Amino acid sequence: MDEAPFQKRLDDLKADRRHGAAELARLALGILAESAAAKAGDGPALRQTLLERASRLIEARPSMAAVRNLLVLFQADLAGAPAENLDALRGFAAAQAKARIVESENAASAAAMACAAALGENRTLLTHSLSSTVLYVFHDLKKRGLRVIATESRPLFEGVALAERLSAWGVPTTLITEAEIGLFAERADACLVGADTVLENGDVLNKAGTYPLALAAVDAGVPFFVCAEGFKWMPDGSAPALEAMDPAELGVPAFPHVRVENIYFDRTPARLITAYFNEKGRIQGARP
Amino acid sequence: MDEAPFQKRLDDLKADRRHGAAELARLALGILAESAAAKAGDGPALRQTLLERASRLIEARPSMAAVRNLLVLFQADLAGAPAENLDALRGFAAAQAKARIVESENAASAAAMACAAALGENRTLLTHSLSSTVLYVFHDLKKRGLRVIATESRPLFEGVALAERLSAWGVPTTLITEAEIGLFAERADACLVGADTVLENGDVLNKAGTYPLALAAVDAGVPFFVCAEGFKWMPDGSAPALEAMDPAELGVPAFPHVRVENIYFDRTPARLITAYFNEKGRIQGARP
Secondary structure, eight states: OHHHHHHHHHHHHHHHSSSSSSHHHHHHHHHHEEEEEHHOHHHHHHHHHHHHHHHHHHHTTTTOOHHHHHHHHHHHHHTSOOOOSSHHHHHHHEEEEEHHHHHHHHHHHHHHHHHHHOOOSSSSSEEOOOHHHHHHHHHHHOOOOOOEEEEEOOTTTHHHHHHHHHHHHOEEEEEOGGGGHHHHHHGGGEEEESEEOOTTTSEEEEEHHHHHHHHHHHHHHHEEEEEOOOGBBBBSSSOOOBOOOOOOGGOOOOTTTOOOOOOEEEEEGGOOOOEETTTEEEEEOOOO | OOOHHHHHHHHHHHHHHSHHHHHHHHHHHHHHHHHHHOOSHHHHHHHHHHHHHHHHHHHHHHHHHHHHHHHHHHHHHHTOOOOSSSHHHHHHHHHHHHHHHHHHHHHHHHHHHHHHHHHOOOEEEEESSSOHHHHHHHHHTTTTEEEEEEEETTTHHHHHHHHHHHHHHTOOOOOGGGGGGGHHGGGSSEEOOOOSEEEETTTTTTTTHHHHHHHHHHHHHHHHHHHOOOBBBBBOOOOOOOOOOGGGGOOOOTTEEEEOBBBBBEEEEEEGGGGGEETTEEEOOOOO
């Protein structure tokens, strides 16, 4: 993949609201796998191109640790690879990117299995937004008495897409507005969300609305769980910017003195979180 | 107004989502004023009709104390009136219903003035839904440096209608989703909402989403104020049912295993409320 199509894919990734952090990280690795076929005079030039593209992909989604963590691993893979043989490097880079995709999928799946095992049978789970990792959990529990309460998840209603999926699996699902979370938290056995990023101190960046849901869970005395593979943990103390998206997504007419804000992520403090699940199992949260 | 048109107006009132509690109470009084011209054989028969219609209007909106309180007052007015002269009773009933409308308007306006005076100049106020009483407050503060953050207020987006109104007044307004309340509470000087009903223990029934907003306000250390005239206070310990509206308002396609819930009101515990404002002034809340 040469520069022009790469730039197009990069722009798409930047604007992508259909996929969560883990999926975006895998999409970025897929772009790098295809980039292994990019025009290059020799091995070192190809390596340089791939390293730079990885950096540009990381910068495209600053809120998402999984993109950064997996792409930094790919960069490290590449930095250590011999570059004398251009074709060998192409093969190595493509294979390595694909191996990291599999590694990410396995981690997410293992985190979801640990979470599903801990949650157990006949549960009513309240979730917000549409997390591919949480979807794994629901898939695992769908024959074991699972019921789901899903928020519609404005502005793009991914909760409706989730409800459609759950319906196809035969899972009894209740769809509510974000405004109704205070009414429904107490009807759930637990709240369960994915994460775009888990910060070093345990705070969670996820779709805006996660933080109010955690507050409602605490007030209702209902546990609040986060399921997110280790690649979503931010290794240092940094907190990425919260990405804002196009205000037009809210579909509001233009009024002279009105500014529409469409910040996509919020930060849920660790003190509101009962436990995390990753591929290593359950990690106790800071909530008393 | 005879039975058939009355029934139509009653049905409209029951389904009305455009108006808040105070406005609905005044609409109900207006219906009773028109009902004073209903067909009746004599005074006692007219009185009976009006008393029954008031009871049916009260039952039409069980979540709203103002409807009940004002209509019970009207019923008491009527019960004490002489009924020998049918025409005199018609005139009395119509005048009394109109007087209660004025009384309600004056109380709401006085509550709003007390609230505006206490809030003061150059404030950023975060509100949810569209309260006619809160609109009075904003109107009073619009030339005094007011800025408003308004939630869009799903499902019917009355926050967008509010933003349009504020824009026409030149008030700088930020419009957000309910999901963004956790991000924006800390940017406000205070949260301010109206009420459909204030219970005897200080809990507030208001548009669903009010309770999560109060949780966000507490977590952000921002005061949470309720502005509601005394007619909205429920005099006894009863807590009315929370009205549910047509799930079709959410605009979700039908899926076999999915139930859409559209509960219109939630209950904000008194412990989350900093203060109330009614026509007598400021009342300290239970929030520490």
